[in-house]
Every structure is written in structure tokens, then in C-alpha cells.
Amino acid sequence: MLLELEMARTNGTYNKALAKYANPILLIIDEWLLLKPTEAEQHDILELLHRRRRKSSTVFCSQYDPSGWYDQLGGDDSPLAEAILDRIKHDAYQIKIVPTDPSNYRSMREVYGLDPALSE
Structure with a gap:
């Protein structure tokens, strides 16, 4: 999605591409903040x-606990981190899914080698 929006910005179709994601009644964003956004x-x-606020629902699926989202968004170094989280938290419900067998659990960060601490 973010790559598509970046390409649309360069070829002049940004508003059309943004509408594609802003208009659906339900938008599911998987792997939310797996990589830090620019x-x-x-x-x-x-x-x-901002465009989706109060008009539609957005589901964020993430390997990170919501308490770590601020840091993944750049934390104190990002002026937008707090604004993004304010829009997410407003009228939000949080559902945490835990593994049924914690002894055999491997996070997607570990599976894909994105977190060096988990692969040691």
C-alpha cells in the first residue's frame, strides 16, 4: 500500500490511489509497522x-504490541508519530492474540530474520 502511494505521488495519481484505500468500509492492514516507515x-x-476517521473501520495486524508502535513510528524523532497514534487510538478496540502453545511459538520477525535478537 505504502509503495503504491509513493509511486502514485510521482506519476500524479496520488489522490486516486489514496481513495482506493480511504473509501472501503473496512481496511485491514497486515504486518503493520513490521518495518519502520519513512x-x-x-x-x-x-x-x-484522517480520510478514514469516523467513516470506516481499520484493522491493524501487527507483530508489535501497541505500546511499541510509537517507537516503530520514529518516537520522539518523528513529529508525526503522536498524530498517527492519536487517530488510531480514538474509538479503538484492542484484541491481543496469544499462541496456544507458547513453547513452540515463533514470531514472524523471527521467521523472516527481521529481529537479530530472536535468531541468536
């Missing part, structure tokens, strides 16, 4: 959330 991507996220 500042341009943060602008896209903020704009998308």
Missing part, C-alpha cells in the same frame, strides 16, 4: 487515517 510514508499513513 517520513513520506508517515505522511501517507496520517492522510489515510
